[in-house]
Amino acid sequence: MIQQENQLDTARSSVTVPIKELEKLKAKVDKSREAMDKSDGLYKQSVENLEQARITWETDMEEGCQLFQQLEEDRIYKLRDILWKCTNIDSQVCVDCDESCEIVRQCLEKCDIQKEMLDFIQTNMTGTDRPVRIEYENYFDNSRDKSPILRRRPPQLLPPLKSPKRLSPKNSNDYSVYSSIS
Template sequence: MNKMTSFNEAFWGTDYLSTSGFDTMVKRVLDGKSLCKDMEGYFKQRAKMEADYSKSLANISKSLKSRDNIGQLEASWNALRCETDVAMTIHADASKLFSQLAEETRKFIEEANSKRKPSEEKMKKCQQVKATNYNKMTSAKKLYNQRCKDSDIAKQNYSLLKTSVTITAKDLDKARNQAEKCAEQADKADQAYQESVKGLEDARIQWEQEMVTVCETFQAMEEERINFSRDVLWAATNVDSKIAVDIDECGERVRTKLESCHIKDDICAFIEKFRTGEARPMAIPYENYYGVVNESHYAQI
């Protein structure tokens, strides 16, 4: 079985006054609008979150102090500080990108509304005209059937009275006039009924033409919405991927510094830069006030 790909083939129905096909399409378009609104809200929240995180990183960076590059550990620490600033910029840029996606989505929703509303309103008018003409036709048909029935009864009554031997001329004329009057009313009802059928058919044709237009319009809107939504969601995931890649590169630069950090090297670097000497202070000898050397004093010490 071939799958249907056209709204114009799928949203009709045999019920003369049914609007289920149109209502189904309208609901689909409105559901799509709700999804776009959710997407817009998500992008706005992500933009705020990325901006807040960027500000937090900025505050952290300001609180960190630079250290003299005595060894690779200090160099790694300073690299982490610098990469924190880079990460701050990465998340600030991500915030701008999510804000742009939110704005694009908002504009798309507005444009979709401008396309949907006129088509929806015009279609509803056509439905109302068709329903009004249907009710007129139904009433005209009912009256026509009643007038025909009255005319048949009047004709039968006149025919019976003509065969009666006791009927007076006056009563016979009265019956004939009644039959003629009922036949005339039936003719008028017949004409009114035929005109109502024609009016209904004109309204149905107009409705059908408008329904075709609405099917084409709404399908085009759905195709545009799916394409747009797919593109912006793809763009959003690309932002996330870029954040991950860029942040990983920040981490990799810090890791590269840390790979050069060796305990002995940093110890040696510190010693080389701040060494104060290799000779240790000598023992201070006891000096007797009277100049007498007391060797046992050293023994005690």
């Protein structure tokens, strides 16, 4: 454009340049000026569009960041709440377990081993008679009597139970339920 204006100014100052040539140069300058104005308008519109896009992007970015921050805060809050509740549940389970253990300890303190043993014996004993002794009988012996007689020992009664003083591994034979084998 500047070059064309310079050519037009040079041609005007020169006397030898024909008028037709001068009009062509003037038309060229006008055409270049119109193209320059049109390009400047397009550039201005592009800059305005770019600025509008930047403002839109900035607004969307700010909204997105606020949304992501809110989501992260909610996530942290929920995670903290869940962990807090789990910790409280674990703590309550420990307290309940300790209370149960204390109840068991209290019951065990009341336990009298000698009394429990005597109660067990009285409740579960099978009787005072010993089982009958089983004799060996040879079925292949031809000389045996055809009428077998079972040999039984007369039942022996147990002596009355004595109240034990203390049951310990040293004197555990003191409390036999059966009579001794003779």
